[in-house]
Amino acid sequence: MLSGKLMAHEEKTLRSGCTRQARWQSPCQETQQTRTIRNRQKRSTGPLAKGRKTMSLFKRPNSPYWWYKFVFDGVRYQRSTRLKNKKAAGNAESIHRARLAQTRAGIVERKPAPLLKQFAPQFLASVKLERKPNTHRCYSVSVNNLLPKVRRKAAG
Secondary structure, X not given: OOOOOOOHHHHHXXXXXXXXXXXXXXXXXXXXXXHHHHHHHHHHHOOOOOOOOOOOEEEOOOOOOEEEEEEEOOEEEEEEOOOOOHHHHHHHHHHHHXXXXXXXXXXXXXXXXXXXXXXXXXXXXXXXXXXOHHXXXXXXXXXXXXXXXXXXXXXX
């Protein structure tokens, strides 16, 4: 087939359709054509290449808002951005795609911790059911003493 002097990377270069001159070049001296072919292959096989073709923004008839439509992991997403600026709508689509990718990778956003005034009644109700009466009384006195101090600190 080819002489023994021809290395594996040069053999790939020859198969990719480069000129005969490119056959004997080292990898450092590759032609623009082989670089372009390699870059296309990288782009088409990357981790986000599947389901990510182009940004698909559009406007519906008689609507001032931009919509986006794309397929991610075989599921079609089509939603209104509720934005009138095309660039901002494109950012909204990118944010939605990023959240989907993070969810697929196992990265989950944490919900913010509830405020004490919202959590205290729920906490005291669960303590009343699960603990002894004196424990509930002690916790309710502590929470009732703590709530005004927390409110003052938040206001000031």
